[in-house]
Amino acid sequence: MSALHTLLTGLVFPEQPRWHEGRLWFSDWGTQEVIAVDLDGKSEVILKGPSFPMCVDWLPDGRLLMVSSRDGLVLRREPDGSMVTHADLTGVSEQPPGNELVVDGRGNAYINGAGFDLMAGGEFAPGTVALVTPDGSARQVADDIAFPNGMLVTPDNSTLIVADSYAKRLFAFDIEEDGGLSNRRVWADLGEGVPDGICLDAHGAVWYADVPNEQCVRVREGGEVLQRIELDRGCFACALGGAERRTLFMMANEWSGPENMLKGPRAGQVLSVEAPASGVPWP
Secondary structure (H helix, E strand, O other), rough: OOOOEEEEEEOEEEEEEEEEEEEEEEOOOOOOOOEEEEOOOEEEEEEOOOOOOOOOEEEEOOOEEEEEOOOOEEEEEOOOOOEEEEEEEEOOOOOOOOOOEEEOOOOEEEEEEEEOOOOOOOOOEEEEEEEEEEOOOEEEEEEEEEEEEEEEEEOOOOEEEEEOOOOOOEEEEEOOOOOOOOEEEEEEEEEOEEEEEEEEEEEOOEEEEEEOOEEEEOOOOOOEEEEEEEEEOEEEEEEEEEEHHOOOEEEEEOOOOOOHHOOOOEEEEEEEEEOOEEOOOOO
């Protein structure tokens, strides 16, 4: 692995990176901004989100989707820049999902979330995954995931992989023709690894960000560790992008508990390193 490069510093809580239209897009949950940065470190605030957390992804036609967790909604940005309601998640589960968002190549959006309010110190309950179809209808498609975090869809739209931070595993589901999920299975048991954000490379390996162990790790199906990048702070999410998608971007930050995650020092960073395999074209 090549040396680490620091692309951006001074962020409150960088999360959920996506490579899109030649730049890295991510959300700073602390400032509630969606930011795009190029490979030279030049950044631009694209929009302000209505609530934390605020994850984004894109429909196949290029329109941006954003989770408004406070309202239990998925919003859509129209070509004129206006934000409209794409889907209502309030009836999907008792605690509407509002954490990670990923869209497949058919326009199906998957949103996951814990079954309790972590920020408020709520009593534990397992989380869920919801499906929003292109027409805006929403339904629950998976449950009993201890703490669902990062997600990805394989380029052939056949498999959804979900990181369960509490179970320390990556779970895989088959994606049915109607977008539903079936055949839940353990894709990788990570031992002491604690997966947060994840991304897939062209060799079929998954990179997972790990906050408590301050690392980003590449594993193959089954859990064999292929690469490990050690950091000096927690790694919250990762994405492959850049030229030929050979750059691994990592969202790194100091962690002092959920009560401080949005008001701590501006210790958040965007780091990059050359990856051993390119990323996949979707998402």
